[in-house]
Amino acid sequence: AQKITQTQPGMFVQEKEAVTLDCTYDTSDPSYGLFWYKQPSSGEMIFLIYQGSYDQQNATEGRYSLNFQKARKSANLVISASQLGDSAMYFCAMREDTNAGKSTFGDGTTLTVKP
Amino acid sequence: GAVVSQHPSWVICKSGTSVKIECRSLDFQATTMFWYRQFPKQSLMLMATSNEGSKATYEQGVEKDKFLINHASLTLSTLTVTSAHPEDSSFYICSATQGSRSGNTIYFGEGSWLTVV
DSSP states (O other), X not given: OOSEEOOOSEEEEETTSOEEEOOEEOOOOSSEEEEEEEEOTTOOOEEEEEEETTXXXXXXETTEEEEEETTTTEEEEEEOSOOGGGOEXXXXXXXXXXXXXXXXXXXXXXXXXXX | OOSEXXXXXXXXXXXXXXXXXXXXXXXXXXXXXXXXXXXXXXXXXXXXXXXXXSOOEEOTTOOTTTEEEEEEETTEEXXXXXXXXXXGOEEXXXXXXXXXXXXXXXEEOOOXXXXXX
């Protein structure tokens, strides 16, 4: 079974609207971290937001928030007030304490923001 | 500014030659560095885990004699693609971290585009 599943290969959103990118994960490790990265066409991986498995509150970073539902094993990324510069590939990733620090990435979601 | 620098950003090499890509942590000591390969529109595929002062741990299916990884210091890891072939053309990206716990921050380099002609 895939450890990280992103079911949306591509998403479109109107500028200034909010968008949710889905991510579900699978782990039996009680201690893990969930990450979201943005990858523009230049290739660099830009860290957006982090959620620890023991964190009680959902993480927020500016326009980014993570809707963490631990029982459902989902960690959806919400981008508010979309901007044209948000158009990129978005990856959800997980690190498990029992996996030697390795990150497992989902297949990614390509987000296109329409003017 | 970048905390992990990867060099070169772009490289074109002839088939059969070797090419080295460097990954440097600029203002922290990286106990562990990871090397990934990424094909267009696809996810990152972990190639190997590099720990300072020890041999790299390669993922299943990755040829360790072809993709030589050296982590000689706490701030530098190198990936050498030996006897490169056109099918090795890809985007290679490294990441670095100070620890292996799930909460340790991971920093990515800018990536290197390799084209083998």
